[in-house]
Amino acid sequence: MCINYRALNKVTVKNKYPIPLIADLFDQLGRARYFTKLDLRSGYYQVRIAEGDEPKTTCVTKYGSYEFLVMPFGLTNAPATFCTLMNKIFHPYLDKFVVVYLDDIVIYSNTLKEHVEHLRKVFKILRQNELYVKKEKCSFAKKEVSFLGHRIRDGKLMMDDSKVKAIQEWDPPTKVPQLRSFLGLVNYYRRFIKGYSGRAAPLTDLLKKNKVWEWDERCQQAFEDLKKVVTEELVLALPDHAKVFEVHTDASDFAIGGVLMQERHPIAFESRKLNDAERRYTVQEKEMTAIVHCLRTWRHYLLGWQDFLAEFDYTLEYKPGSANHVADALSRKAELASMTMAKSLIALAHEGKTKRFWVEDDLLHTKGRRLYVPKWGNIRWNLIKECHDTKWAGHPGQRRTRALLELAYYWPQIRDEVEAYVRTCLVCQ
Structure with missing residues (x-):
């Protein structure tokens, strides 16, 4: 039942307690691998109306007048009151392994052992405060969680x-x-x-x-x-504050936009229309407007680097689309041998236990005399970039990019990495 409380709400002193930003809640779940989602049973109805305030919630029906003993839907301060309660009781665990949005609770952990201990602490809090969950709407120790209209798994947001x-x-x-x-x-x-x-x-x-x-x-x-x-089901990465952020911006005659990225994975897209005055800007002014807008939008991600950058005397330099040459990167025998898989393959090749790989000039080769590329630094990313972004490549599609790459190189999951790169290429969108 939802009562029309507009008259009561109009004279109510508003509770300004902030509702958490949904994007901030997602960011906290990025590095977790196990999730439990709890849904409180009729959450508002588990909060008692302050004694003496019950008559204010009176509703009139054809069967008579009734007043609520618990907090009903429709009161202007109900969301803030409930949010205050949840943040108060879970305060020791917020931003550590618990996120709460009204009556939705998500417990997140890196390991299953950790997760069991976290669940014990959360259930103890609920028991102490006599709050009850709806079992049918709960999910326990899952590797993927549905939360606020999104799916989260392995640091990815869908x-x-x-x-x-x-x-x-x-x-x-x-x-x-x-x-x-x-x-x-x-x-x-x-x-x-x-x-x-x-x-x-x-x-x-x-x-x-x-x-x-x-x-x-x-x-x-x-x-x-x-x-x-x-419906193209683009997958976004959740931010990792231990990694460097990249902001790519662009401007057109009528709009500006950008993408926030880490290690070539998009974290978020942003855009807005230009107003009439901004549409008369020069190209350079529009590009600067795009930069300022994106920095303002993602300032909570980027400000952490401000103090670090302040220590340096640096300039912003325009980088053309041509890619850096990385042919010499594969000649680093020490880097290749440091990779566990590469070391195993080299050992098998030396022992003659595999016909698929062999060592020649201290480099690991496979069928078609292609070089095996280890996952070391940005070697793979730079090779994909050279086969996609350079003038001779011409920003081809996924199949053509992979075909160019596979003429000389090989590594596991090459198809997935090429697909991810091409789908996030700003020029190709």
């Missing part, structure tokens, strides 16, 4: 399949409220969508005040484009 299906099956809107609902759902996943503002511009223009509704071909194309890009 869209929830049910939400993707809902977007995919959405019929073209015929009036503003329907369009606003569609854009509201798609906007929730905008961090997955490169150039979202530009893609959605024909649709957001229809939401402007006094704008006459006219669903033309541009609107239909933008609608289908958003549905298509959402």
Whole structure:
């Protein structure tokens, strides 16, 4: 039951306790490998209304008047009150192995042994505070967790399949409220969508005040484009603050955008439309606007490097698309031998126990006289870059890039790494 408490809410002093940012909660789960999700049974109803305040919640029905003894839905301060309670009781464990969003609780751990101990601590807290979970909606010690419309696994963030299906099956809107609902759902996943503002511009223009509704071909194309890009199931990496962040930006005549990356894996996309004044900027000014906007958006990720960078006298240098030459990188016998798999293959080759690999000029070869490339530093990434980004390569597709690479090189999972690189190439999008 949900009561209309608008009159009560209007005279209520607002509780300003902040609801946690969803993106911050996801970031905490990046390095975990085991997850348990708990859902409180009718969470609000487990919070007692302050004694003496019950009459304020009175509702009138044809069967008589009733007042709540527990916190009902619809009160303006209900979310903040519940959030305050959860943060208070779980305070010792927040940002360590527990994240809470209202009545959703996720316990995360690196190992199963750790996870069992963390669960014991959480259940003890719940027992002490007489809070009860709904068993049917809980999942325990999983390697993948569904949380706030997303799936999280192995440091990767994905869209929830049910939400993707809902977007995919959405019929073209015929009036503003329907369009606003569609854009509201798609906007929730905008961090997955490169150039979202530009893609959605024909649709957001229809939401402007006094704008006459006219669903033309541009609107239909933008609608289908958003549905298509959402269903491509792009996987984002969750940030690791021990690694270096990269910000790639771009600007067009009508919009600016960028992507936050770590080790060539996208973490989030960002974009916005340029206003009328900004559209008259020079190309250089638009590019700088894109940089400033992205730095502001991701400042909570990047400020950690500010003190470190302040120690150096450095300049920002434009880097052209041509790739660095890395042919000499593979001649480093010491680096090759340091890799466990490479050492095992070299040993087998020397002993004549494998026909697939052999050693020649201190380098490991396989069929087609291709060089085996160890996972060392950025060697593999640089080779993919040379076969994709350089002028002679011309930014080909996944198959062509892999074919060029496999003419001279080999390593396990070469197909997956090429696919990941090409899918996140800003030029090819």
